[in-house]
Amino acid sequence: MSYFLLYVVSQLFLIGAWVCGYLDPLQAQLQEILLGYMGETKMSYGLKKSLTSKQLCESKDLGKIQDQLGTQFGAAFGKGGAAEGLGSTLGKTL
Numbered sequence: 001m002s003y004f005l006l007y008v009v010s011q012l013f014l015i016g017a018w019v020c021g022y023l024d025p026l027q028a029q030l031q032e033i034l035l036g037y038m039g040e041t042k043m044s045y046g047l048k049k050s051l052t053s054k055q056l057c058e059s060k061d062l063g064k065i066q067d068q069l070g071t072q073f074g075a076a077f078g079k080g081g082a083a084e085g086l087g088s089t090l091g092k093t094l
Contacts, residue, residue, distance in 0.1 A: 017023050035045055052070035055063045 014023075031042075035041060038045075040048075048070050050070075052067045056066060057063070
């Protein structure tokens with residue numbers, strides 16, 4: 001029973017810290033670390049997600065072209081891409 005109460009109190013503490021905004025800097029740092037492991041920057045990940053998430057037309061062939069274009073365009077701003085410096089600089093402002 002005491003473990004359950006400790007769990008509930010810790011969860012209430014975390015929820016309170018989240019609502020008050022104390023966890024926002026930690027969330028941003030964790031996001032940067034995880035994107036770095038994936039070889040992405042905020043800019044490249046955002047471009048890939050926005051260009052590949054919604055299909056502009058119903059044709060499957062054009063949808064594949066759109067997906068490939070979004071992936072390649074986002075990879076240009078990722079780690080090792082041609083515009084990596086620009087992607088990391090713009091990603092810090094996001």
